[in-house]
Amino acid sequence: MPWHDEQAAYRAVVAVASKSDAKVDVAAVRIRHCGLVRADGHDYRIFDQAGTATPYEITHHDPDRDTLISLRCDDPSMRFVVYFGRSSSDVDPMRATRSGKVGEGPPRPGPGAGGWIPRTGLVLTTLRRPVEADNPRTPEALQAMIDAATPDGAAYRSAVSDSYNPFGDSDYFISIYRGWLRIAKDGRYGFCTASNEASFSFLDGKELVHWPGRHTEQRGKHGQKSRDHELRAGLHYVEYYHEEVLLYQVAFLGWRPPGADHFQGIDSTVFPQPHRAQVTQYEKRDAGRIPMIRAELLDSAWPLKRSRGQYTRFRFTTDGGDGAPWTQVAWSFGDGQTAVGAEAEHVYLRVGAYEVKMTATAAVGGAIERRWPLIVYPVEHLDGPYRDADAKSYREAIEAFDPGALDTQDLAELIRFHDETGDAERAAALAQALLDRADAGAAELAEAHWIAASGTERRGEHLRAALKLEPDAARRMEIAARLIALTGTEGGDLAAAEAVFDEVVVSMRGATSTDRLRVAMRGAIIAIGEARLGSLQREKALEAFHLAESLAEPPVPLAVRHARIGSYHETVAARFKDGRIDDAAAVIERWRTQFPADQLRGEVHFWRGRIQLARGAARDAARSLGLAAELAEGSELEAHARFLLAQAYGDAGDEARSRQALEALIATGLAGEYRERAMKLLAGQREGAP
Structure with missing residues (x-):
């Protein structure tokens, strides 16, 4: 096909991919x-395949990413060529234009377009509204807000209705619907708006129905905010503007056509749709085919252990048709990570702004570089284009990351990801690497020490460092609880555990309490109680446990307490018997x-020991079962605990202690199955001794 516009450096070859159900003369394409x-x-300049200049309207334009165009298309089988990349240019006389003013009505035809404008299609555009701006009470105030906004994205739609932003963050944004609706017959039509925050609407440049200021949709959800209009049959140009601040949002334009007794949604057939076209290839003058970038949000996942954060997966492809001449495509995702291939998927660890770079190498002509500004925004609604993913499904992609190329904040998120998805060893190793980052903040260092403590013998050292660095009171309490358990319960150093408790927990009494702090303090009090219990200081342990139970919200009545404890026993036993070890542990x-x-x-520690033994944690099981035996002295539970204690020592390779546990069981004089089995085992050991 000849190059029709010699001043343009680039062009896109366009063909209709899907015909409209309506009889229309418009095709829509994204460049x-x-x-x-x-x-x-x-x-922009557009020609058909015969070289005839084609009229069009730009319905959305992002100067860094893409453009939506509605062009004249009398024959859907015809191809078109969209030219761009002129160094200087006046407005194309074939282009229909708008001033951008709120409520101005349909676009004006270009002077060379013979009066043609695209009377088909409804386009939704969303913008970032200024956070500090008040909810507009007039169209003029809305105009000022739009003038200060930046684009999120745009697409063709079949109704004025949304409950989220499909192109960006669903907080602090503006929705703009502009397009055409077809009135079937003359008559009196009622139109209603339901919006969460302000909405303004116009028909053919005149007020349709406004609901200005700050409000929810509740007082308009049944058609209370409405106006009637006498309309002639035919096409009419509709504009609907809505702005949103925070939380739940709604934008909806409904109607009551002649003969209807209530308001309803406007059927999609009322909004005539254009033919849908697509680019088959991009070209550069005198250089042939070139690639562009296509970015697609696939899904997102929220962290498993936190209320904040988001992992987001995108797919990037070279947009330019099949049979492309480039031999290699390399991607840089803007966060230090890279990939190779015509198609690549990437998981972003944080929301934020990134610049994606694609470098395509051709057999002839060298390398071509393209850039795409990408906004990874918070996903708050699992609807429409937004899909939820299990964070664990991202593990394979994230394991290929180069941690050294991540900035410190991304590295911290990578550590959290591995910790939350069960790879404690990898998380601890990366946490150790973050501790060497000079730009890490106190909170990041504290968390790195916390996670590193799970993968090293220097656990106490890491936890003490985390305790010193952590600025958040509730988080300090959680660290203290773990350090108390490490030193007192696992290490047997009750004095050290009491010192931590006095330093952190006792000093916090009287501090401003929050639900989160109260829960964390309760955990630390339970930890010191367990450390005391491990040293068999029963009365002091009980004192701590009673204090912890008094902090429970809401308080549990005594009868309910007894019933739940009984149900816990039955549930644990049943799940353990069925082999559902993780459920029993929970x-x-x-x-x-x-x-x-x-x-x-003693029963809690008995079952804890059995679960640890089933998981192969023999030394932990020995500690739990030994304590259970002491606490359940004189009962059948003591006999069972001592028998399993011998097994735990045996699994740990400590045959001497295993034998001592069996001898201690026999010495209790507790009659029953486990004493008999212990005697047989010891007798067998004597017979087998040299």
Whole structure:
């Protein structure tokens, strides 16, 4: 096809991919120009395959990414060529234009377009509204807000209705619908708006129905905010503007056509749709085919252990048709990570702004570089284009990351990801690397020490460092609880555990309490109670446990307490018998933390030991079962605990202690199955001795 516009550096070859159900003379196409156009879009020119200049309207223009164009298309089988990349240019006389003023009505035809404008299609555009701006009470105030806004994105739609932003953050944004609706017959039509925050609407440049200022949608959801209009049959140009601040949002334009007794949604057939066209290839003058970037949000996942943060997966492809001549495509995702291939998926660890770079190498002509400004925004609604993913499904992609190329904040998120998805060893190793970063803040260093403590023998050192650095009171309490458990319960140094408790927990009494701080303090009190119990200081342990239970919200009545403890016993036993070890462990954790005073009976530690033994943690099991045996002295539970204690020592390779545990069981004089089995085992050991 000849190059029709010698002043243009680039062009896109366009063909209709999907015909409209309506009889229309408009095709809509998205041009991904990657910033190769003028900021004002004046350099666009369009020709059909015969070389005839084609009229059009730019319905959305982002100077860094893409442009939506509605062009005249009398024959859907015809191809078109969209030219761009002029160094200087006036507005094309074939281009229909708008001033951008709120409520101005339909676009004006270009002087060379013979009066043609695209009377088909409804386009939704969303913008970032200024955070500090008040909810507009007039169209003029809305105009000022739009003038200060920046684009999120745009697409063709079949109704004026949304409950989220499909192109960006659903907080602090503006929705703008502009396009055409077809009135079937003359008559009186009612139109209503339901919006969360201000909305303004116009028909053919005149007020349709406004609902200004700050409000929810509740007082308009049944058509209370409405106006009637006498309309003639035919096409009418509709504009609907809505602005949103925070939380739940709604934008909706409904109607009551002649003969209807209530308001309803406007059927999609009322909004005639254009033919949908697509670019088959991009070209550069005198250089042949070139690639552009296509970015697609696939899904996102929220962290498993935190209420903040987001992991987001995108797919990047070279937009330019099949059979492209480039032999290699390399990607740089703007966060230090890279990939190779015509198509690449990448998971972003944080929301924020990134610049994606694609470098395509051709057999002839060298390398071509393209850039795409990408906004990874918070996803708050799992609807429409937004899909939820399991964070663990991102593991394979994230394991390929180069941690050294990440900035410190991304590295901190990478550590959290591995910690939350079960790879504690990898998380601890990366946490150690973050500790060497000079630009890490106190909170990041504290968290790195916390996570590093799970993968090294220097656990106490890391936890003490975290305790010193952590600025958040509730988080300090959580660190203290873990350090108390490490030194007192696992290490047997009750004095050191008491010192931590006095330093952190006792000093916080009287401080301003929050739900989060109260929960964390309760955990630390349970930890010191367990450390005391491990040293068999039953009365002091019970004192701590009673204090912890008194902090529970809401308080648990005594009868309910007894019933729940009984159900915990039955549930743990049943799940353990069925081999559902993780489920049994979860029940034990609830039992231990909800009713810590019940630990003095020994049953919690008995089941904890059995679960640890089943998981292969023999030394941890020995500690739990040994304590259970002491607490359940004189009962059948003591006999069972001592028998399993011998097994735990044996699994740990400590045959001497295993034998001592069996001898201690026999010495208790507790009659029953486990004493008999212990005697047989010892007898067998004597017979086998040299």
